[in-house]
Amino acid sequence: MISLWLARHMDDHELLAQLETIGFDSLEPGQAEAVQELLGTLRGPRDRGKLEMVARETLESLALGG
16 A cells, blocks of 8 residues: 555555554564554655655565564
8 A cells, every 4th residue: 555655546645544444463563663653654744755755664664574
């Protein structure tokens, strides 16, 4: 879903809604922290540049583990 958002196939509100429904039990601590940071950034004031940076970092953490 983060990749879809980065490709602009999903808006901020859709990404936020989907992230809020996932569980963190299967994630490693670093991955869960990255997703939490992305959630916090999505809930805050809109800064597209910062949001894209956090989304890319989150995607990297999820893909590589950690």
